[in-house]
Each structure stands twice: as C-alpha cells, then as structure tokens.
Amino acid sequence: MQMARLGGLFLVANLAVGGAYGQGRPDMGKLSATGGVSQLEGAGGGGLTPWALITGYGSRDSWGANAHYTGVRTQDYTLDTAGIAVGLADRVELSLARQHFKGSLAPLDRLSIKQDILGVKVKLAGDAVYGQDVFLPQIAVGALHKRNKGVGGLGALGVTNVTQLGAKDDSGTDVYVAATKILLQQSLLLNATVRATKANQMGLLGFGGDKGDSYKAMLEVSAAYMVDRQMVAGVEYRRKPHNLGADNEKAYYDVFVAWFPSKHVSVTAAYAVLGDITVFNPKRQRGAYLSVQTGF
Template sequence: MSLSSRLKTLFPATLVLALCAGASQAADLPSPDLGKLLATGGVSQVEGAGGGGLTPWALITGYGTRDSYGANLHATAIRTQDYGLDSHGVAVGLADRVELSLARQTFRGSDGALDGLRIGQDIAGVKVRLAGDAVYEQDSWLPQIAVGAMAKRNTGVSGLAGVDNVKQLGAASDHGVDIYLSATRILLDRSLLINGTLRATRANQMGLLGFGGERGNHYQPMLEGSVAYLFSRTVVGGVEYRMKPRNLAVDREKDYYDVFVAWFPSKHVSLTAAWVALGDITVLNPTRQKGVYLSLQAGF
C-alpha cells in the first residue's frame, strides 16, 4: 500500500490536507532558529502531541519561532505491575502556529490474567494555535489557546484467545477521533505553568481498547489539567490529571494522573520521569495499575 493510500485509510481527509499543507509551508521556511525559551515547547505527550506526559498543552512543539519551525522525535515507556505501554513518534511545529504529529503505541500484558496480550494503535495529530502567546504576552489575561485533533486507528489484538479485534471486547469501533481545546498560561515571574484541556472523546483507554461500547457510543467532554513549576532553568516538575470515559462493560476505566519531573539540558534533548497511575484495565485484572513513566525527546 502506498504512503498516500495508508494516510487516507488511517486519517480523516481534513488531517491529510493539514499534513500536506504543513509540509508545503515547511519547504518555504528558513533554517530552524531555536528562538523559543528553553522548555517552552513542552515534552512529547504519550499520544504524540506537545505538552505534558498525559495531556496536550496549547504550546506548539519544538523551539522554532513564528518565523521558523521545530521538530522532535520521542520514545516513551510506561511500566506498571502488569502492563507496559510504549510510544514513539515524530512531531513538527510550523511558525509557532501549527503542530503536526505521528505516533505509534504498543500495549503489552506482562503479568496477571492478561499476560501476553498485545495491542497496537497509530495516531495522527494536528494542533493550531488560535490566540494568545503564553511567553511573550505576560501582561495579558488571555492564555495561549489551541485546538487540536487526534485521529486514532487500532491495529489489532494478539495474545488473547479467540480475540483479534477490539470490537470483540465490546468496542463499537476500532478507530476514532479525539478533539480538544487547550489553554496554557505561563507566569514567568512565578516560574509557573498552568494548563487546562477539554477533550471530546469516545476512546477507551486512549483508544487502545477501541471506541465506544455497550455503555455509550457518543462523544463525552473530559477535563484534563497540568500544573508545572520551574525549579531551575533546566528542571521542571509538576502534576497532571486526566478524566476518562467509561464505555465498556469489561473495562472499569479510571482517570489517569501522574507526578513528573523533566530535565532540559539543552534545546536538543529532554528527559522526563514520572510516577503514573492508570487505574484498572479490564475486569479480568482489577488491580489498580501504578508505575513509572520515562520519556526521551530529541529535536530542535
């Protein structure tokens, strides 16, 4: 299958058009200028967007200013008592206005009732800054505001007897789109970042268990929030919280939260570590899943 055919299969037409327009715009931009302040591009969120680990921010990824662009690669690993989640991908920020991202997630059971389970998911994202500038408009009450979308397609299930598609677990679909609105305020004089995100979604466990189910197959508004403090020029710490829908009878889904610290030794690399809580994952293993989150990001 050609790349264009795969994109059309994986993502809605609007996202494909955004990716093509973004690529065309990037061709006309000068060399990256690395003009944004350290850490203001955020890290790579587990679904590929720029922001925190669990939730996207209104900030545009990379260190390119409005006259340039930035990009990064990320590799993330989450390990709880019984499961592992890996994410890797690429994101591009254009003119500090548009962000495009691609990510692949792989979920594995490593112990308990779902030992050997493996589920994959591909994600394409687009984010557009609508208003405000979190860094340079310190005297304004208006936060930086961005709207975004994540198109997700589950790539199948293995390691679970008789199941090869999430629809066999009760999901209404194996693909879907999350739409979100984020507002980010940076208070430089207080070394503080505050972010709030409202996400419309019907994804089960971010889409790893499909979209919709017996308990509901409609979009629901979910709140997400982050607070981060700049301990030094290169070290940021904070907390995140993310509400989750509960669509599946086999999955008593719980909200996510974490406590994180991120190190930015330069504008080319960052390392994030966190303690994360993901709640229950299916009734087959009702243990509350808590563990570690590590993410490496490299770019400009």
C-alpha cells in the first residue's frame, strides 16, 4: 500500500519532468528563501519538518536543485545527514538522503546506524508567495520511504538489526500533508504538517514495536520571521509516536536561524531538543544543529 502511494506520486513527478527540463537552464526565478532549507530527512522545509514549499529556485517554468549536509550533536549521540533534492516546475520535489546515527557514550559508544530516505512531494493547491490576497495556503502531499541499513557496533551483544531492538520492521514509508502560508507584509512564514507514521526516531530505530505497530497522525508546526532578505529566525515542533518499550520517545523541537547570503548558499544553525533516545542513556538529548545547503 505504501509503495503504491509512492509510485503514484512518482507518476505525477514524471509528468512534470518533461515540461520543467524542456525550459533548459534553471531560471532562479523564485524569491530568496522560498525554497526552504533541507530538513533532516532531505525534504525542502525547516530543519525538523517538511513544508509545502518546493525546494530549489526554479519557477513554474523551470527547475532547481541542491545538495546539503546537516550535523546534529547532543550529549550522547551524533546524527549526520547528506542528500540531494530537485524541484521541478515549482510543483514536484524529489529527494534522496542518507542519515548516519552514532553513539558517543557507553554502553552505546560504538553504536552506528545508517538509513536511506527517498522522498517525493507534489504541490496540490495554493501559492505561498503569490496567494497574498487569499486565505488558502500552499498545500502539498509527500512521502518519505525509509530503509534502515542495520545496526553496527553491537555485534558483541548479537544485535545487527533494529528488529532485534524491538522494532517490527526495518523499512517503512511516512506520508504527510503540509500547508504553508507566507505573509509578506508581516514577514511571517507559518506551516503545519500532519504526518502518518510508525517510525521510531525517524526510522533510525525501525518502524513499529511492542507498544504499537499502526500508523499514527502526528502534528508538526513551524513559525518563522523574515528578519530581512537574507535572514530568517524561527521555531519548530514535531510530535513523535512511542512504539518501543526500549525508547521513551518524545517530541522534537528547535529554535533556528537561517542565513541566505545568495540563492546558491544557505546556512542554518539551531538549538535542538530531541527528547529521550533509548532507555540505555535516559536523559533528554539536546545540542547544536548546523546545516549547509548549496544549489540553484
């Protein structure tokens, strides 16, 4: 079922490719910062949650693309994400990212988990920039298909797969609907995303578990203030399911500043709180978030 939904979205993407690429070189026609930054799973949006905005600076007659690297450092863990994304005709977004999660404190100081994420997003209605005189926000639907690559560093305990930690599966698909409204006169961006998911810690600890194995609707919200044409500051909040007895999972939230010195480069810095991550290091994880994106 999940792959059928993903396949349907890719069909829409393929229909858009011909028109966008037929325009030749990207026109960089969108306003600065209106493609968002690259969030932790590779989609265009904030740092924690996808927005309805399509990545890149290509207008509806063109295309755009970017590459990003993001690093998060908390007391006991590190998370590195790298990926690429393409925006087609300001309507379709395709993304590919890899996450690498590592422990730094015993007993999980050798922990290493990698995950690949394939994403697609399609704008359905509205325009966040040009729809200033209407109430309707920009609305998009998207999917993130995730495949966990296994558990490293715990071989001495006989653990090589997230299912041995209690997860029901090592792959899964998140499906979401996002609504984004930009109020240019007030210099505000508001976003609400509802995600259907059963991922544990974004899928890094698998999908489903002993406490639940069904999809749950989770709310994610963002608010950002455009300080000027090059600087945006904001906050984000992302609810999470709690499927694993071995992981007392809590919501994520952050405070961020994004700098756009040009349409080719953005830098995002944040203070992120990621809640508890496994009962083996039972403390609220918090720390620095830094992301660099380059593209057109």
